[in-house]
Amino acid sequence: MARVWIVGSVALDTIEGPAGRAEKVLGGSATYASCAAGLFARAGIIAAVGDDFPAGALAVLGERGADLSGLKRLPGKTFTWAGRYAPEFRTRETTHLDLGVFGSFRPVLPGPLPAGDILFLGNIDHDIQLGVLDQAGKDAFVAADTIDHWIRSKRDALVTGLARTKLFFLNDEEARLLTGEENLARAGEAIRRMGPDSVVVKKGEHGSLLFTGSGICAMPALPLRGVVDPTGAGDSFAGAMLGSMAGQGSTGPDAMRLGMARGTVVASFTVEAFGVERLRKLSPVDVEARLARFRELVRF
């Protein structure tokens, strides 16, 4: 079965918000994406942690059989991040950030990836994403993510990478920032003209849009009564979508649509607990049951 190779961060997060506080819990874009992708296909993590990284956290990363051969343990400290959510999760403030060994880490793939495998470049410095693209070979299906910080500071590298990206993820505000286009339908098409065949615009509680060569797909999010921690919702959405595509052995538009629905469902689980706690306990049966609820939600 095709694999999803995930390049991103593995971190220890301290999260404060309306639902409480969690100290030094396992986090990072690669963590969320691989925990989610692993529900549907085998994941491989390309990242670095310090020699302080807890054995328990390492065990969690391997729980769904992820290939951890690309997860380097380096002398020094693991990436730590702390953030505080405002009431109703309206905004998030970063109160601490120490890249640790991740700051100088240069990801190395196991080799050119076989056709069918998916490479996911999480939101890391786009110059580093470019270095990974050079190793990936021409057969891998490349998906990538970004954040506003990189759009502002690494625009040239981002644009260079986009030309070699098949599926690009970003949120609504990032799509507006990247294109200067307020209208999301026009912004999505503008990003497709920059290279990617397909673009996913994530709108948080308002759902998501998928732009492909064969049309647009729009999905609401699941209405959630109680959110505990929205950290990692976007990464687990992308991981689940790509895992679903790898599991189906297809990167076509219908596989993307189903993947986006599964991503929506998995993200709705992610936010129910701090860190990856809810994700860890999920089974594929849980996901398919909520997917059936999602189908009922959007039925008319």
Add this chain to the structure above:
Amino acid sequence: MARVWIVGSVALDTIEGPAGRAEKVLGGSATYASCAAGLFARAGIIAAVGDDFPAGALAVLGERGADLSGLKRLPGKTFTWAGRYAPEFRTRETTHLDLGVFGSFRPVLPGPLPAGDILFLGNIDHDIQLGVLDQAGKDAFVAADTIDHWIRSKRDALVTGLARTKLFFLNDEEARLLTGEENLARAGEAIRRMGPDSVVVKKGEHGSLLFTGSGICAMPALPLRGVVDPTGAGDSFAGAMLGSMAGQGSTGPDAMRLGMARGTVVASFTVEAFGVERLRKLSPVDVEARLARFRELVRF
């Protein structure tokens, strides 16, 4: 076939925005709702205009066979409104408002409505809505709309009316204002506890949510590349939804879901031109063709 009786305003609107300016065009909540409802069922308008109301505008109101016997022509001026949209339609400012003869108008229904007929109370003073409710009888299915202004100034009458309302429409910010609940899933359920069996929360470009006794339905909006005039989108959404329900002869949850999809589609047409110009030119075939596109948009 069941009818949709619409109590609301018929006005002459002057609209300025990014796409230009339109002077004294036919508008008002009853106008948009009846033009939309008339695509699917016979509408009846209960409203008042002044003796300055143009014959051409009257003809437009009757184009889909609407019953205009409840549209009173009174000595004085027709309701005039002017508004200016900010770039990208982010906000709207009212620059002129003169209720004219509508200010002292007290709507009178033709009599108690037969079972199956739908009464739609557009966003007018909730004290006046209450006066109409007293006339409607117990058999009519009552739907009502509001705006933030009435939630602030006529809360008691609004709450009294809600207990007798079957389907209530409001937008996301109004739902938060009415309930003090930021989370929309909780706000929708809180409004249902105030009386209405069903609640539609309109989220503009982000789609809509329907809360019923048999569960929630969520729909995205159609991604629109070019908006000319968003005035009346919400009223035509409600009118189309109720017209669809009357046309189907059902106020059950499945008829509401299909109605909401048709409302979404009709609203997407409404905003393509100033006033009701696009609505006027629509045929049921146009609506069903775009409904098929909408089904493809949300398919997974």
